[in-house]
Amino acid sequence: MKxxxxxxxxxLSAMSISAQQALNARVxxxxxxxxxxxxxxxxxxxxxxxKVQIDxxxxxxxxxxxxxxxxxxxxTTAPLTPELYTYRLNVDGLYITxxxxxxxxRDISRVMNMVLIEDDKSVYGVHDVPHGTVLSTWYSGxxxxxxxxxxxxxxxxxxxxNKRYPVLYLLHGSGGDxxxxxxxxxxxxxxxxxxxxxxxQPMIVVMPNGNMSEDAAPGQGTKGFVVPDIPAEHRMDGxxxxxxxxxxxxxxxxxxxxxxxxxxxxTGLSMGGYHSFWIGINNPKCFHHVxxxxxxxxxxxxxxxxxxxxNHEEKLATFFAQKPDMRIYIGDKDFLYQQNVQMRAYLTExxxxxxxxESGGGHEWxxxxxxxxxxVTHLF
Amino acid sequence: MKxxxxxxxxxLSAMSISAQQALNARVxxxxxxxxxxxxxxxxxxxxxxxKVQIDxxxxxxxxxxxxxxxxxxxxTTAPLTPELYTYRLNVDGLYITxxxxxxxxRDISRVMNMVLIEDDKSVYGVHDVPHGTVLSTWYSGxxxxxxxxxxxxxxxxxxxxNKRYPVLYLLHGSGGDxxxxxxxxxxxxxxxxxxxxxxxQPMIVVMPNGNMSEDAAPGQGTKGFVVPDIPAEHRMDGxxxxxxxxxxxxxxxxxxxxxxxxxxxxTGLSMGGYHSFWIGINNPKCFHHVxxxxxxxxxxxxxxxxxxxxNHEEKLATFFAQKPDMRIYIGDKDFLYQQNVQMRAYLTExxxxxxxxESGGGHEWxxxxxxxxxxVTHLF
Numbered sequence: 046m047k048x049x050x051x052x053x054x055x056x057l058s059a060m061s062i063s064a065q066q067a068l069n070a071r072v073x074x075x076x077x078x079x080x081x082x083x084x085x086x087x088x089x090x091x092x093x094x095x096k097v098q099i100d101x102x103x104x105x106x107x108x109x110x111x112x113x114x115x116x117x118x119x120x121t122t123a124p125l126t127p128e129l130y131t132y133r134l135n136v137d138g139l140y141i142t143x144x145x146x147x148x149x150x151r152d153i154s155r156v157m158n159m160v161l162i163e164d165d166k167s168v169y170g171v172h173d174v175p176h177g178t179v180l181s182t183w184y185s186g187x188x189x190x191x192x193x194x195x196x197x198x199x200x201x202x203x204x205x206x207n208k209r210y211p212v213l214y215l216l217h218g219s220g221g222d223x224x225x226x227x228x229x230x231x232x233x234x235x236x237x238x239x240x241x242x243x244x245x246q247p248m249i250v251v252m253p254n255g256n257m258s259e260d261a262a263p264g265q266g267t268k269g270f271v272v273p274d275i276p277a278e279h280r281m282d283g284x285x286x287x288x289x290x291x292x293x294x295x296x297x298x299x300x301x302x303x304x305x306x307x308x309x310x311x312t313g314l315s316m317g318g319y320h321s322f323w324i325g326i327n328n329p330k331c332f333h334h335v336x337x338x339x340x341x342x343x344x345x346x347x348x349x350x351x352x353x354x355x356n357h358e359e360k361l362a363t364f365f366a367q368k369p370d371m372r373i374y375i376g377d378k379d380f381l382y383q384q385n386v387q388m389r390a391y392l393t394e395x396x397x398x399x400x401x402x403e404s405g406g407g408h409e410w411x412x413x414x415x416x417x418x419x420x421v422t423h424l425f
Numbered sequence: 426m427k428x429x430x431x432x433x434x435x436x437l438s439a440m441s442i443s444a445q446q447a448l449n450a451r452v453x454x455x456x457x458x459x460x461x462x463x464x465x466x467x468x469x470x471x472x473x474x475x476k477v478q479i480d481x482x483x484x485x486x487x488x489x490x491x492x493x494x495x496x497x498x499x500x501t502t503a504p505l506t507p508e509l510y511t512y513r514l515n516v517d518g519l520y521i522t523x524x525x526x527x528x529x530x531r532d533i534s535r536v537m538n539m540v541l542i543e544d545d546k547s548v549y550g551v552h553d554v555p556h557g558t559v560l561s562t563w564y565s566g567x568x569x570x571x572x573x574x575x576x577x578x579x580x581x582x583x584x585x586x587n588k589r590y591p592v593l594y595l596l597h598g599s600g601g602d603x604x605x606x607x608x609x610x611x612x613x614x615x616x617x618x619x620x621x622x623x624x625x626q627p628m629i630v631v632m633p634n635g636n637m638s639e640d641a642a643p644g645q646g647t648k649g650f651v652v653p654d655i656p657a658e659h660r661m662d663g664x665x666x667x668x669x670x671x672x673x674x675x676x677x678x679x680x681x682x683x684x685x686x687x688x689x690x691x692t693g694l695s696m697g698g699y700h701s702f703w704i705g706i707n708n709p710k711c712f713h714h715v716x717x718x719x720x721x722x723x724x725x726x727x728x729x730x731x732x733x734x735x736n737h738e739e740k741l742a743t744f745f746a747q748k749p750d751m752r753i754y755i756g757d758k759d760f761l762y763q764q765n766v767q768m769r770a771y772l773t774e775x776x777x778x779x780x781x782x783e784s785g786g787g788h789e790w791x792x793x794x795x796x797x798x799x800x801v802t803h804l805f
Contacts (some may be wrong), residue, residue, distance in 0.1 A: 142522055178561065205678075
């Protein structure tokens with residue numbers, strides 16, 4: 046054994062070097078550095094590039110980077126307010142992710158870099174609080190005959206007790222999938238932090254895939270590594286809403302839920318708001334809480350093989366007769382703002398109560414994270 | 426309501442277009458296309474680039490792409506055998522991920538593109554079989570005083586029964602983390618497929634983070650969006666091995682496990698093989714199955730504050746007296762090959778039985794996926 050010991054010394058020191066190089070592969074160019082004043086410095090070593098720009102909300106639009114003689118391009122933002130920012134680089138017309146950082150996030154069919162700026166009050170970061178569990182699992186989609194992938198958040202303590210929990214069904218927007226609320230929405234971090242500080246009740250969050258033509262997010266399902274081309278008319282044709290009961294049944298059969306309307310919420314952003322609205326008013330005995338973030342309510346050609354979109358006036362009357370917790374959020378620059386004005390006018394005219402929160406900004410994840418952060422404090 | 430309906434028609438058709446554009450943002454340049462003959466075509470639109478290369482096992486090294494007059498660079502590989510391939514692009518000296526596809530994977534501090542080529546026998550893809558559940562959760566690291574992130578695979582049916590399952594503790598290599606075996610190792614897909622075909626027993630797989638200086642993979646822990654610089658000497662100093670009992674206790678306390686050595690395996694790649702070996706021989710009553718993939722066994726300066734590395738000859742004698750299931754895998758081009766020759770010579774000399782599998786190739790994920798695919802068929 047002693048002999049082996051000596052022979053191996055050389056081999057192992059070689060391995061240490063190799064591992065070290067891999068870990069430090071990018072240390073020569075530090076990028077996406079958050080400075081003490083909360084400004085962010087982006088750097089790129091590209092001696093042959095003629096023009097390099099940063100594009101994204103990190104820089105509030107598009108800015109030019111400047112190069113030194115060695116071809117090291119640099120840009121430092123102004124001090125930024127705590128938020129989750131995204132950016133890409135544009136090198137001589139080619140949009141790329143910053144090769145100097147591993148922190149990327151996919152938004153539909155685009156990959157961007159991500160920078161998190163925090164302060165003590167930030168709820169998007171991972172803090173030293175009890176953490177919930179994030180599950181990627183599958184349920185049998187009876188309507189589609191597919192196994193369908195679903196993300197689930199279980200609150201801290203779930204596995205250590207026999208307690209039952211309320212459920213928030215949280216729906217993504219057009220082009221999103223079962224990963225959107227976790228990745229861009231920071232749902233697990235928001236829930237962990239809001240529950241830990243006592244602002245929200247411990248709850249289960251179920252995030253299904255609302256694209257009935259897909260069984261999973263790109264690369265996660267049986268279609269393999271493709272980016273699906275989902276026809277718009279198949280995303281809002283009533284098929285998802287009509288069959289949502291199979292998701293509720295699966296949830297109630299798989300996790301320790303409280304099987305009462307008062308302990309169920311259905312909430313979504315944009316298209317997911319549309320889904321939530323129609324699922325909610327079609328199932329008043331199932332959901333007491335309905336939330337619509339930057340939502341759609343009605344659209345042209347509301348074709349449905351089912352009766353999902355029929356008799357909506359009666360359905361709304363029945364729904365509101367149960368005194369539901371209906372909440373509407375939208376930004377004042379959202380392209381759906383006018384639709385929301387009309388919808389609210391209708392609700393007000395009929396004396397249907399709802400709670401309305403208007404923010405600045407438009408149709409964007411920054412708003413949806415903020416809405417969720419507030420919304421979960423009002424539930425259950 | 427009718428009135429709203431009409432007003433909204435314009436808004437909604439605008440939204441459809443916007444969503445559609447986002448989804449199809451890259452359809453003008455199809456890349457990473459798997460052709461019917463299993464060749465792969467990579468394309469990049471970069472009119473200002475002077476030289477574009479592909480780098481990675483997809484092309485077996487480095488190849489030049491060719492441009493047409495419009496600046497569309499193209500390369501088609503030879504027909505490829507079913508495998509998971511990776512690549513990056515090199516545009517005028519700048520290494521980037523292919524901006525035309527969302528399929529990327531992080532290996533330590535580097536992001537690469539990923540292409541999956543399948544046939545009927547492939548076990549890396551998602552097939553129409555019952556799927557297990559992948560959990561990202563946290564346990565209390567008593568030794569470090571940290572909450573520590575851990576990935577867990579629960580086999581299909583876990584939530585629908587009260588059955589107890591055996592556990593494979595699966596450890597990553599130097600610079601890896603709790604996501605490595607899931608992302609590059611395709612553990613969930615391999616287990617799903619091997620269990621569904623009856624080749625492997627249903628089992629729980631626990632994938633902890635073996636870097637005791639880190640609480641989680643980059644971007645997933647309390648350090649925020651940084652890439653950690655983990656000192657090599659802190660990865661193999663006995664601290665992880667010494668405190669592995671807290672992971673076993675947490676697993677047995679959280680999931681429905683079979684709490685017997687015969688139903689526990691500990692297995693890892695490279696540094697994780699070293700961890701597995703030392704945890705195994707220090708805890709012969711805990712683990713019947715020990716697996717080492719492309720492993721390290723001994724290294725220079727095996728300093729430990731504990732007695733993990735002391736009295737190894739006696740520990741090996743005690744361990745092998747229990748007739749464990751010891752399996753060693755390595756590729757004939759692995760830089761650790763000679764160390765494995767020496768280790769096997771020692772085991773053989775002492776009549777310590779082990780099962781040895783030698784493959785082609787080196788210190789690479791392709792081998793580790795293949796080893797896992799085989800290994801799980803021999804367990805429990």
